Amino acid sequence: MEFKEKLSTYVAEIEQAFETLLPPESARPVRIHQAMRYSLFAEGKRIRPALVLAACERFDNPRNALPAAVAVECLHTYTLIHDDLPAVDDSPLRRGRPTCHIQFDEATAILAGDALLTYAFQLLSRHYAGSSDKGIELIQVLSEASSSEHLIGGQMEDILGEQRVLEQDELNFIHINKTSALIEASLEMGAIIGGATPEQTSSIISYGRCIGLGFQIVDDILDATSDTQTLGKSVGADEASNKSTYVALHGLEKSRQYATELATKAYQICDGLDMPFLKDLAIYLNRRTN
Amino acid sequence: MEFKEKLSTYVAEIEQAFETLLPPESARPVRIHQAMRYSLFAEGKRIRPALVLAACERFDNPRNALPAAVAVECLHTYTLIHDDLPAVDDSPLRRGRPTCHIQFDEATAILAGDALLTYAFQLLSRHYAGSSDKGIELIQVLSEASSSEHLIGGQMEDILGEQRVLEQDELNFIHINKTSALIEASLEMGAIIGGATPEQTSSIISYGRCIGLGFQIVDDILDATSDTQTLGKSVGADEASNKSTYVALHGLEKSRQYATELATKAYQICDGLDMPFLKDLAIYLNRRTN
Numbered sequence A, B: 001m002e003f004k005e006k007l008s009t010y011v012a013e014i015e016q017a018f019e020t021l022l023p024p025e026s027a028r029p030v031r032i033h034q035a036m037r038y039s040l041f042a043e044g045k046r047i048r049p050a051l052v053l054a055a056c057e058r059f060d061n062p063r064n065a066l067p068a069a070v071a072v073e074c075l076h077t078y079t080l081i082h083d084d085l086p087a088v089d090d091s092p093l094r095r096g097r098p099t100c101h102i103q104f105d106e107a108t109a110i111l112a113g114d115a116l117l118t119y120a121f122q123l124l125s126r127h128y129a130g131s132s133d134k135g136i137e138l139i140q141v142l143s144e145a146s147s148s149e150h151l152i153g154g155q156m157e158d159i160l161g162e163q164r165v166l167e168q169d170e171l172n173f174i175h176i177n178k179t180s181a182l183i184e185a186s187l188e189m190g191a192i193i194g195g196a197t198p199e200q201t202s203s204i205i206s207y208g209r210c211i212g213l214g215f216q217i218v219d220d221i222l223d224a225t226s227d228t229q230t231l232g233k234s235v236g237a238d239e240a241s242n243k244s245t246y247v248a249l250h251g252l253e254k255s256r257q258y259a260t261e262l263a264t265k266a267y268q269i270c271d272g273l274d275m276p277f278l279k280d281l282a283i284y285l286n287r288r289t290n
Helices: A003-021 A030-041 A047-057 A062-084 A106-127 A129-145 A151-160 A168-194 A198-225 A246-273 A276-287 B003-021 B030-041 B047-057 B062-084 B106-127 B129-145 B151-160 B168-194 B198-225 B246-273 B276-287
Strands: none
Touching (some): A003 A030, A003 A062, A030 A062, A030 B151, A047 A062, A047 A198, A047 A276, A062 A106, A062 A151, A106 A129, A106 B062, A106 B129, A106 B151, A129 A168, A129 B106, A168 A246, A198 A276, B003 B030, B003 B276, B030 B062, B030 B106, B047 B062, B047 B168, B047 B198, B047 B276, B062 B106, B062 B168, B151 B168, B168 B198, B246 B276
């Protein structure tokens, strides 16, 4: 199957699983479930859940990884809802639609984010209870990656670093934790479900670090060069807030060069793993326009 | 050991466990860990974590339940931080100190809440990995109780119900989910760690429902009758916002009577369970002044 067709298949399966695995909109209280679904169903690239499925497929049927894939997207979506809040990034637009606090209200958005975060762990503990050793490991990996020392820590330093010029190592801390940690965790979770060896899992995580860092650099490039319609969210916000980005620190050309180096390294790791989908994905993510 | 001495022993062990089980304040980024600790260490009654230890002790060494007790208090503290935010209850004072968003700022408070919620699942998945069947069950119980259909759902309906008079069943939904669900879960988690039989666990949960509902009714009574200094948080807020409470719906006398009925029922359940600490606790909670 061609790469793009494969990606579409994954995305279709993931979005179908949202429907069956999330509480129905009719569940009491309706408003919280509407808000959770509003943000989760908004059109997204679904890269993280696709990584869960792809990392599993090399070793096992990716269907077994669907609840974990949905859990990861719930987790990712909660971070978007809370990052967009007026007290944080104050973003009106996300995934081409009004952000959760604009569509509903701030209190509902705070609770919907909390609920999606909680639901990630509900899903994992329910669906992998039958093989509880794996289940616990999945919960360890996801909770660690999204903790105060990783994902949330990256977001905290990102906020603290606004309005001043960051050193390269500060920017690295933010990118590795805010963006790459969850991407690496997605791959690791797929590998755990599939039953990869420790060596294979370790290579898959290294691949994740390359595409994770690359992903954030491309985000910075797009914020500096794209337009709101193509991107589905507000652009130019980084420059307007004097935010330190790869582009601000190193310029566009060097940023593009570094992103391509990372994609190439990721590509090479896949050769050793015999994972053609992930290989193509590294290139695809490097060339993306939104 | 006398009841109050026993409770103090539990509280001391729990607060010592915060110190050893939470990430140090020096962990990067310092600010998020300061905020997490600021809210967690603020003087609290520690009822929920004490319930975890007490429900375990009847069957096993309560020390084994300490990580779960800390996880429950992290979960509870996150709900306080997010409930106090300007967009939700807009409370300046909690546990006798400025609320997290006043002491730090709103963005930090949102993230600190997220981080404590996440940390609850980190703790459970790390510390009960050795008996992963129990670990998964603990995570199921805690994530279900704190989900959009229970704890968060109760908070959502509480917000939606402001400024109008609620029916008795709406108020029950709020109390059962916003307050009682986590109290019941704390007891169930202790029972699981201790290895209680399904019948014992079921009785312990029924006890939890009685003290959980009673707890919220006493909260309503205190909000209507106490003062800020005694309570350590703002009082009279319910009446000022025309909030529906047991007191508003049924008056003080009937509310006190119902709370006492619930405490008596809880007391009786404990006879069958041979759990004297929980028995005394039901009376203590009914008579509390803060």
